[in-house]
Amino acid sequence: xxxxxxxxxxxxxxxxxxxxxxxxxxxxxxxxxxxxxxxxxxxxxxxxxxxxxxxxxxxxxxxxxxxxxxxxxxxxxxxxxxxxxxxxxxxxxxxxxxxxxxxxxxxxxxxxxxxxxxxxxxxxxxxxxxxxxxxxxxxxxxxxxxxxxxxxxxxxxxxxxxxxxxxxxxxxxxxxxxxxxxxxxxxxxxxxxxxxxxxxxxxxxxxxxxxxxxxxxxxxxxxxxxxxxxxxxxxxxxxxxxxxxxxxxx
Numbered sequence: 001x002x003x004x005x006x007x008x009x010x011x012x013x014x015x016x017x018x019x020x021x022x023x024x025x026x027x028x029x030x031x032x033x034x035x036x037x038x039x040x041x042x043x044x045x046x047x048x049x050x051x052x053x054x055x056x057x058x059x060x061x062x063x064x065x066x067x068x069x070x071x072x073x074x075x076x077x078x079x080x081x082x083x084x085x086x087x088x089x090x091x092x093x094x095x096x097x098x099x100x101x102x103x104x105x106x107x108x109x110x111x112x113x114x115x116x117x118x119x120x121x122x123x124x125x126x127x128x129x130x131x132x133x134x135x136x137x138x139x140x141x142x143x144x145x146x147x148x149x150x151x152x153x154x155x156x157x158x159x160x161x162x163x164x165x166x167x168x169x170x171x172x173x174x175x176x177x178x179x180x181x182x183x184x185x186x187x188x189x190x191x192x193x194x195x196x197x198x199x200x201x202x203x204x205x206x207x208x209x210x211x212x213x214x215x216x217x218x219x220x221x222x223x224x225x226x227x228x229x230x231x232x233x234x235x236x237x238x239x240x241x242x243x244x245x246x247x248x249x250x
Contacts, residue, residue, distance in 0.1 A: 002238070002245040005167045005180070009060040012090070012135035014125075019050055019068045025085050032079060033071035042111055048073045049125040049135070051088040051178050061167065063178060065090060065125070065135065074113065089177040092140040093122015094153065094184050095166075095246055102190035102218040103243060106148060107233060109214035118217070118228070119236040120181070121148045138164060141182045148212045150200040153184055161185040166245060168238040179238055183246065190218040221247065 021029075037043050046069065053064040073087040081087075096104040108117045122144045129139040141164075142153045153159050161184065168179040186193060197216050204211050219227050224243050228235065 001169050001171060002241045003167050003169060004165065004245070004249070005061065006163060006165055007059075010063075010137065010164070010180070011060065012063045012065065012125075012137055014049065014065045014067075014130045014133050014135050016133075017066050019052065019066050019072075019087070021072070021085055025081065028079075029071050029075045032075040036071075036074055036078070036113075040111075040113065043070070043074075043113060045069050045071045047127065048087060049090055049130075051090050051176075054088075054178060056169070063090065063135075083176065086176060089124065090135075090179075091122055091124045091177070092137050092144070092180040092182070093120045094141050094145050094162075094182040095120050095242060096145070096149075096151070096184050096186055097221070098186050098188060098190045098193050098218065100189045101221045102193075103221060103224050104149065104186075104193060105217040105219055105228075105239075106213035107215045107217060109211045112212060114234070116214070116233050117236060118231065118233045118239060120239070120242070121145045121151075121213075122179075122181070123148075123212075137180050138182065141180075145184075149197055149216065151186065151196075153182075158187055159184050160187060166242060168242065170237070181238075181242060194218060221250070 033045060048068050048070050049065045050068050051063055052066050055062045068087050073089055076087045105118055106121055108114055110116065125135055125140050128143065129136050145151050145153055151158055153162050163183055165183045166181040170176050188196065225240060228240055
């Protein structure tokens, strides 16, 4: 479910402490990771920030987090764990719109853990985004957008109307996670964005740097939902609800 959070106070705290898991769960995760990595050797088991408490009211949202690792997250995502041992992921991103009314949608590269999945630019909270136990979620958003599509959200020559605007709260039948989204209007057209990204993609290839988006899709707003529904790629759960919510706010 997508909710508008423009007028809400958001507090996200982090405790540098591992989520406690029983030994039998750890063993399952270990074996799962070995299998995942044998299928995709480039996978890296880094630290992951997980939600251990989430409270929401009309005026504010309070989230507290601890840490686990990507093996825990990926096992829970692909195979599943009881809710008390779940790795409830917290991530953030930005829905980007070009000056001529196109949404920018990324398609994950085939070497990523979810090849060809469609999503907006975004990713997990990193330790770089945490200072004195406080998560700066806009730092997560801006870092991910810069890494993935080489857009500086704080550069007034590239972007205007940057707002922290939406949150995705999972439904009862979905794997729990918390995803926070900004909305930003780019000062370039869809064609200029396409050219900008192609240049950036060549730079990443030339310098042997990680490519997160193998390609980008620019979808005209007035038929974005129809296009997404007709695309055969797997999609992040939030994607169509997020675009739908944004269109309803136009």
